[in-house]
Amino acid sequence: MGTNQNLTVAERIKQKFDHLTRAERQLANAILEDYPVTGLGSITTVSENSGVSTPTVARMAKKLGFGGFPQMQAQLHTELKATISSPIAKHDLWSESAPDTHILNRFADAVSENMRQTLKQIDPEEFNAVVDLLSDLKREIHVVGGRITRSMADNFFTHMQVMRSGVTLVAPNSNTWAHYVLNMNKGDVLVAFDIRRYEHDILRLAEVAKSRGVTLILFTDQWGSPAAKLATYSLNSRIEVPSAWDSLVVTLFLVEAVIAGVQTQTWNETKSRMKTLEELFDQTKMFKKFI
Amino acid sequence: MGTNQNLTVAERIKQKFDHLTRAERQLANAILEDYPVTGLGSITTVSENSGVSTPTVARMAKKLGFGGFPQMQAQLHTELKATISSPIAKHDLWSESAPDTHILNRFADAVSENMRQTLKQIDPEEFNAVVDLLSDLKREIHVVGGRITRSMADNFFTHMQVMRSGVTLVAPNSNTWAHYVLNMNKGDVLVAFDIRRYEHDILRLAEVAKSRGVTLILFTDQWGSPAAKLATYSLNSRIEVPSAWDSLVVTLFLVEAVIAGVQTQTWNETKSRMKTLEELFDQTKMFKKFI
DNA sequence: TCAATTCTGAAAATATAATTTCAAAAATAA
DNA sequence: TTATTTTTGAAATTATATTTTCAGAATTGA
Structure with a gap:
């Protein structure tokens, strides 16, 4: 299956949105609403916040190409970390003439x-x-x-x-x-x-x-x-x-x-x-x- | 005990830092390092990332005045939501709580x-x-x-x-x-x-x-x-x-x-x-x- | 309308997380 | 040093989270 592994959760949702069912779309919208914070709680919390059942959440995670809900959450964590941490490119500062490993x-x-x-x-x-x-x-x-x-x-x-x-x-x-x-x-x-x-x-x-x-x-x-x-x-x-x-x-x-x-x-x-x-x-x- | 319930996790850590034990300080530093993302995973993930045991994580959560790890995490979620929704992306370097002119x-x-x-x-x-x-x-x-x-x-x-x-x-x-x-x-x-x-x-x-x-x-x-x-x-x-x-x-x-x-x-x-x-x-x- | 299909969530089953217990290790005091 | 206290994590226990199953509900196509 040709799902690109490097896409963000939001990108995957948008890509697959047309193929999502009613309950899944409801969930997808809830996740995108306060992205990515809403997706960070337990599967129970997420399901409650978006008014769908836990199996729906688990199913959608798989549908988006993840192994399961925890995998989707891990991806959200990664994205968040990248967002939160300094946008300043680490070493544009430093000595350019020396290699990075110097x-x-x-x-x-x-x-x-x-x-x-x-x-x-x-x-x-x-x-x-x-x-x-x-x-x-x-x-x-x-x-x-x-x-x-x-x-x-x-x-x-x-x-x-x-x-x-x-x-x-x-x-x-x-x-x-x-x-x-x-x-x-x-x-x-x-x-x-x-x-x-x-x-x-x-x-x-x-x-x-x-x-x-x-x-x-x-x-x-x-x-x-x-x-x-x-x-x-x-x-x-x-x-x-x-x-x-x-x-x-x-x-x-x-x-x-x-x-x-x-x-x-x-x-x-x-x-x-x-x-x-x-x-x-x-x-x-x-x-x-x-x- | 008179712990103020409205403090952020980071504030609580700073406040209690001197009373934390070696392993707890190690954990505290790990949490502050990529705050608050590091604290968002499961207790197992958090403990692994900071090189301490899960009981240490649970204990520190209580020491900081939370009912347990899940309560601490809930607080982190709340904080994160507030941070994310605030559009002002401060230059994340330097002390955020001090004015630029400090x-x-x-x-x-x-x-x-x-x-x-x-x-x-x-x-x-x-x-x-x-x-x-x-x-x-x-x-x-x-x-x-x-x-x-x-x-x-x-x-x-x-x-x-x-x-x-x-x-x-x-x-x-x-x-x-x-x-x-x-x-x-x-x-x-x-x-x-x-x-x-x-x-x-x-x-x-x-x-x-x-x-x-x-x-x-x-x-x-x-x-x-x-x-x-x-x-x-x-x-x-x-x-x-x-x-x-x-x-x-x-x-x-x-x-x-x-x-x-x-x-x-x-x-x-x-x-x-x-x-x-x-x-x-x-x-x-x-x-x-x-x- | 009805039958076929798809979707959905309650409940069970399973897996994982969180807490507690406890003995060993480390730190501290005598 | 040695005794005492504190800290710590492995393992056991308990609580939650996640997945699976499956029956009923909703949707679709005739």
């Missing part, structure tokens, strides 16, 4: 997808709340990272330090952390970075900080660090890429966006401060000689 | 554009050459960053150090750099990071290194650091974003891609090394107590 392009695809997924899941209210908290000059801010995320913590610290006072970077070596804890007071904020291969020390620090009334902001991955349950705000980013390691690209994106947010928020108070600091760097740069 | 979305647009432009301009041959050079175990590698790019240098160093021996991170304080120069020999590689507000010290170090027969790989911005003229390979990334600072997101992308390249190239020699190191970290993690 690590650059595979990496780019993965990072781009990570970005998309992360942004889809982020709660802007939560983001705003984080920015507000970090813009509050009355609160001291403590920043800590793990073995791999240390660079994120460092980057965050470097920028925050320019914008405001009262920012501390907790040293990587956890032996010294007791001293940092002494300086954490009620109302302070701890910004922690913890991704897969979650570090026990970070969790411990978060616990101790929490017990001292410190608010925890956590940058973690899609699965969530164990410290997440202690966090008031946690910003999760997708980190999987075709590599033996995880990608911090999206995490860095969030960090930079938060920094930009804080900068906007505190601009009035901090613009002169920033200018002075920048000038200082420019000057010292001039006079240093190392060799 | 810093998150403006930042995302900028970063995405930076990524596109950067990849368009990168020469895959040059990229490959950089990977080859860094995979050559006979060459010592020296890594240096500036005030802002230090975190990039640090990140690069951390990963390279796991994969191979002979990698040195040049300390941030340029007073001490003379010592590092003493250890640079002909054939060595200097990986330098230098973006806008180019740092004079980096240029000086590059000059000195060059005079000792060291090959320079430079990560810089679209305009190119003054050190670019000394570099054998330079990887330029776009860094402009709506912020007082520049964005290192794309630079980090290139760094991670290079690392992934080196990893692939040296896999045979380094896999055991990597494994051992990872295990070491896992162990020390267990026994350290800081407080």
Whole structure:
């Protein structure tokens, strides 16, 4: 039988519409009405919604060239997925001169997808709340990272330090952390970075900080660090890429966006401060000689 | 229990995410990935697609406040119907719940554009050459960053150090750099990071290194650091974003891609090394107590 | 009109889905 | 480490969905 297997359900219905019986046409119209959502329920639901019996539904599915109702439904799922998912051609972006299989392009695809997924899941209210908290000059801010995320913590610290006072970077070596804890007071904020291969020390620090009334902001991955349950705000980013390691690209994106947010928020108070600091760097740069 | 009945599945997941278990989070991420289509199949399909068991799916549905899986699915159907019938096809990237003008979305647009432009301009041959050079175990590698790019240098160093021996991170304080120069020999590689507000010290170090027969790989911005003229390979990334600072997101992308390249190239020699190191970290993690 | 044919859905039969139970595995606490 | 708790999925159970059967209803052609 010459039924083309690649047709959509809607196309098949239209093609065969003349050969459908009265009850089948009724069903077909119901399916096309809110296409493809109506077809997604159980055969019972579909039959009820269109006022026909379940055998009619099953029969029509076969008539349209499917093995049965479940097969027709699977096709509807596939179609829906194609409709819903991004219409943006995946890699018109990327490096054209390199083949699709080149690590650059595979990496780019993965990072781009990570970005998309992360942004889809982020709660802007939560983001705003984080920015507000970090813009509050009355609160001291403590920043800590793990073995791999240390660079994120460092980057965050470097920028925050320019914008405001009262920012501390907790040293990587956890032996010294007791001293940092002494300086954490009620109302302070701890910004922690913890991704897969979650570090026990970070969790411990978060616990101790929490017990001292410190608010925890956590940058973690899609699965969530164990410290997440202690966090008031946690910003999760997708980190999987075709590599033996995880990608911090999206995490860095969030960090930079938060920094930009804080900068906007505190601009009035901090613009002169920033200018002075920048000038200082420019000057010292001039006079240093190392060799 | 006070669960609001009018929340979407996605909202419920986000709300309860921190209280979900490992397998449940895995499932939650799978559902959010192609939301809401992934959740539309049978409980069996959903469980298979997300790599968890059917009881886990049923349990999570209850945990999210539904009577069971079918109830959760009904909610997904309702949501889908609402989505489909709304004619406004939002650009599905980025955070839909935030307005276009929100810093998150403006930042995302900028970063995405930076990524596109950067990849368009990168020469895959040059990229490959950089990977080859860094995979050559006979060459010592020296890594240096500036005030802002230090975190990039640090990140690069951390990963390279796991994969191979002979990698040195040049300390941030340029007073001490003379010592590092003493250890640079002909054939060595200097990986330098230098973006806008180019740092004079980096240029000086590059000059000195060059005079000792060291090959320079430079990560810089679209305009190119003054050190670019000394570099054998330079990887330029776009860094402009709506912020007082520049964005290192794309630079980090290139760094991670290079690392992934080196990893692939040296896999045979380094896999055991990597494994051992990872295990070491896992162990020390267990026994350290800081407080 | 009536007989032949096709269509349809109630009900039975079958297949699959969803939930529950429970023992093993993993995580956590002591 | 060892004990305790929590989490997890295989297997059993239960509930639903899907298909099949078949008798009656609707349609068609004379």
